[in-house]
Amino acid sequence: MADQLYWDDIEEGQEFNLTEPMSSQRLVIWAAASGDFYQIHYDDDYAKNNNLPDIIVHGALKGMLVGRLVDEWKGEQGKIKNWGVSYRGMDPAREDLNVWGKVTKKYEDGGEALVDLDVGVAQPDGTQTTPGTATISLPKR
């Protein structure tokens, strides 16, 4: 388990990320987990007949990958206040996605030690398809 992150140690501009392979098997597992069985996510012929270059990653999966990024980053004692993303572009499957976060603001409010983040999902060439924001509460030392 990762060491606990403390608010005192956070600096604005700090970045973190994870790299996630998006195999067709991964998308099938997500379909089972989410109940989203739209064929553009697992049926090559169906996707191509809908003018897509390949099967594409579910938007909601990308949103939840961002949730995992911030959940793992905050540690057991941190708390996710909220996170959200916009779906601005499609990501073909069978490529790695870069799920990233960057600290934009560190502050205290209502007795809580908070951190605002920019978050997102990017393709291997750096194309940003899923920008968003998050707010996390962290423990103080």
Place this chain on the structure above:
Amino acid sequence: MAEQLDDLNDDMKAAVGQETGRTTYEVTTQGARTFARAVGYTADKYYDEGVAKELGYTGLPAAPGFLGMPVFNPKGGGREETFENPFKRRLNGGTEVEPIDQVYGGDVLEAVSRITSLELAAGRLGQMLISSSETVYTRESDGVVVAKTRGTGISY
């Protein structure tokens, strides 16, 4: 292509604030594990209830964002349309999650959705109707609101 609208019609204006659906979600332990697997979690607490309890959880925790699955109805049904939408093609514009209380395998949640705003806009796909909604998830066993989600839908 849908008829161009100068403004929201009366049905659309009346739909803002109205309840659009009330759905029961089951958070099963297997569902929680499958979600964690799909999203790539490796922390034992999301798979092993014993480990989770050693960390202070009261059961198998659902990873953030997992709010169960709606009970499947083979006869269809589901969300009611509160107005006739002239734009037939739809995109998911985005999602926001506000976790409020820990969700556990075994929880049953009631989800109540409302449209919070409707707006006409022009885009590269032509005229669009942008719909914002909020869903509140309440645990049936204790009446605690465990999460809110907000979504943006784009019809064109």
